[in-house]
Amino acid sequence: MKINWAERLMVNSPVRIVVQRLLIRWFKKNTFLKPGAKILEVGCGRGAGAAMLLKGFAPALLHAMDLDLRMIRQAQDYLPPQQNDIFLYVGDVLHLPYPDATMDAVFGFGVLHHLPDWPGGLGEIARVLKPGGQYFLEEFYPPFYQNFIARRIFLHPEKDRFHSADLHQALKAAGFTWRGILECPLVGVLGVAIKEEA
Numbered sequence: 427m428k429i430n431w432a433e434r435l436m437v438n439s440p441v442r443i444v445v446q447r448l449l450i451r452w453f454k455k456n457t458f459l460k461p462g463a464k465i466l467e468v469g470c471g472r473g474a475g476a477a478m479l480l481k482g483f484a485p486a487l488l489h490a491m492d493l494d495l496r497m498i499r500q501a502q503d504y505l506p507p508q509q510n511d512i513f514l515y516v517g518d519v520l521h522l523p524y525p526d527a528t529m530d531a532v533f534g535f536g537v538l539h540h541l542p543d544w545p546g547g548l549g550e551i552a553r554v555l556k557p558g559g560q561y562f563l564e565e566f567y568p569p570f571y572q573n574f575i576a577r578r579i580f581l582h583p584e585k586d587r588f589h590s591a592d593l594h595q596a597l598k599a600a601g602f603t604w605r606g607i608l609e610c611p612l613v614g615v616l617g618v619a620i621k622e623e624a
């Protein structure tokens with residue numbers, strides 16, 4: 427589901443850049459991703475995260491996609507020309523245009539909780555990751571985004587939302603194990619999950 431004007435303001439703010447920097451710093455502390463990796467960022471928004479991934483992980487390939495053409499246009503404007511090694515496209519996490527086991531890492535900053543079919547999105551991320559590949563995620567739980575105030579400001583799918591236990595179970599079912607996790611059950615989770623070797 428595309429984000430509304432209020433969330434666009436939030437994710438396009440300088441505060442979000444600071445937060446994403448801290449998230450990526452935490453990811454780097456909690457795992458190791460070799461330079462030269464194939465990386466996909468899903469739901470990339472205006473591209474600030476993709477720019478940080480390019481700088482921080484020196485990938486051989488970096489694709490960044492979003493459902494919302496407006497966000498991809500913003501990313502095209504946001505990323506300086508020397509960052510044209512980031513391939514940006516409009517797409518849906520539920521239908522990623524890659525063969526199985528293509529990517530070494532998938533990053534998703536605040537994306538899964540925007541999908542009406544979030545288990546489907548998780549399955550698709552698992553499908554495109556190589557065995558041993560890493561899923562870097564920042565996600566939020568309903569008490570955070572569906573409380574009395576937030577639901578009047580932001581727009582999120584309402585049915586079949588995941589709480590902590592649901593996400594843990596679905597990750598396990600999709601073949602992931604946690605490598606690092608920082609979680610607050612009333613807010614959300616920051617984590618790195620590894621796709622098990624076949």
Ligand SMILES: C[S@@+](CC[C@H](N)C(=O)[O-])C[C@H]1O[C@@H](n2cnc3c(N)ncnc32)[C@H](O)[C@@H]1O
Pocket residue numbers: 427428429433437442468469470471472475491492493494497517518519520534535536537540541
């Ligand atoms: C909360 S915003 C986060 C944006 C960016 N990752 C950030 O952290 O600033 C969620 C993003 O996910 C995108 N999104 C929602 N559903 C999607 C889908 N099915 N496929 C790809 N992107 C999706 C939205 O358009 C939006 O840009």
